[in-house]
Amino acid sequence: MKHAQGRAMLSQSKQIGIRQTKGQQAVLETLGNCEHLLSAQEIYVQLRATEHPVGLATVYRAVESLVVEGKLQTINLEGQAYYQVAQGTHSRHHLVCLQCKKVIPIAGCPVGELERQLSSRHAFAIDYHVLDFFGTCAQCDQPVSED
Amino acid sequence: MKHAQGRAMLSQSKQIGIRQTKGQQAVLETLGNCEHLLSAQEIYVQLRATEHPVGLATVYRAVESLVVEGKLQTINLEGQAYYQVAQGTHSRHHLVCLQCKKVIPIAGCPVGELERQLSSRHAFAIDYHVLDFFGTCAQCDQPVSED
DNA sequence: GTTCATGCAAACAGTTTGCACAATA
DNA sequence: TATTGTGCAAACTGTTTGCATGAAC
Numbered sequence: 001m002k003h004a005q006g007r008a009m010l011s012q013s014k015q016i017g018i019r020q021t022k023g024q025q026a027v028l029e030t031l032g033n034c035e036h037l038l039s040a041q042e043i044y045v046q047l048r049a050t051e052h053p054v055g056l057a058t059v060y061r062a063v064e065s066l067v068v069e070g071k072l073q074t075i076n077l078e079g080q081a082y083y084q085v086a087q088g089t090h091s092r093h094h095l096v097c098l099q100c101k102k103v104i105p106i107a108g109c110p111v112g113e114l115e116r117q118l119s120s121r122h123a124f125a126i127d128y129h130v131l132d133f134f135g136t137c138a139q140c141d142q143p144v145s146e147d
Numbered sequence: 148m149k150h151a152q153g154r155a156m157l158s159q160s161k162q163i164g165i166r167q168t169k170g171q172q173a174v175l176e177t178l179g180n181c182e183h184l185l186s187a188q189e190i191y192v193q194l195r196a197t198e199h200p201v202g203l204a205t206v207y208r209a210v211e212s213l214v215v216e217g218k219l220q221t222i223n224l225e226g227q228a229y230y231q232v233a234q235g236t237h238s239r240h241h242l243v244c245l246q247c248k249k250v251i252p253i254a255g256c257p258v259g260e261l262e263r264q265l266s267s268r269h270a271f272a273i274d275y276h277v278l279d280f281f282g283t284c285a286q287c288d289q290p291v292s293e294d
Numbered sequence: 295g296t297t298c299a300t301g302c303a304a305a306c307a308g309t310t311t312g313c314a315c316a317a318t319a
Numbered sequence: 320t321a322t323t324g325t326g327c328a329a330a331c332t333g334t335t336t337g338c339a340t341g342a343a344c
Binding site for chain 1: 226228244245251257262265269270273275277279280281284288
């Protein structure tokens with residue numbers, strides 16, 4: 001696989017010929033209407049059911065551009081990429097329900113100070129960090145009565 | 148892909164017929180001699196050069212078992228799984244050099260308290276969390292004189 | 295008319311699996 | 320000998336890419 005989810009660089013050059021791509025719009029809409037993570041394939045399936053269906057390849061291309069532009073965030077879950085609309089500035093942290101894939105963003109960054117410490121202690125130039133909590137949300141944890 | 152890196156369950160049943168698998172030994176040795184992350188394929192390549200080469204499938208199987216047994220840890224880097232020997236109890240956090248893939252374990256867990264807070268605030272049963280810092284280590288950051 | 299997004303299908307790459315064989319208890 | 324690990328190759332699956340086509344400037 002030649003994924004490079006998260007690489008920047010095109011951002012500027014892409015601005016030149018922007019054409020309000022319908023693919024990106026559709027993807028953003030789909031993810032906007034959804035409070036949990038979606039993989040590219042899931043986005044594709046959802047879009048197929050709408051009035052403006054797009055191909056899988058288009059979904060992948062749209063998603064890539066959107067991530068580069070900072071409008072989407074990627075979360076890698078067990079080897080597969082999931083996407084969600086980026087929440088503001090840095091909010092890179094989440095509570096992720098492993099069952100329904102719902103994502104609850106965590107406000108702020110609780111490890112900024114730690115990052116600084118680590119950076120200087122280990123002479124390590126930290127580009128970014130990943131902090132996500134995985135488990136089961138309240139809804140999914142609900143004891144099912146039909147047993 | 149049907150990866151399920153990290154799932155437990157086989158652990159017990161596997162104990163039954165254990166036979167000191169040469170594959171697992173080899174993989175553990177390779178990772179032990181290496182201070183950075185290795186993907187399954189990289190482990191495979193390294194092992195091919197030794198006196199006890201093993202097949203790719205075996206590497207995957209060994210790695211899976213070892214993760215289940217808690218002897219290895221998985222780190223997902225841009226869609227690919229990388230492995231390292233597990234450092235003791237919980238040390239699930241790392242500084243990862245994106246260039247040489249070296250991993251510096253971070254002592255302790257700086258987000259335990261946060262996890263408790265989040266768990267109760269959001270009524271979320273947190274199973275585990277991922278906290279890793281990515282960047283460039285001191286060595287790789289060294290200005291190269293030959294320019 | 296030129297440019298760029300799209301769709302399709304083929305190509306890729308990482309991973310898993312089935313099966314025959316080998317090795318260990 | 321029975322059991323389980325191993326190797327090989329084929330199958331799978333998520334992702335990328337090339338190319339022809341269509342839409343937007």
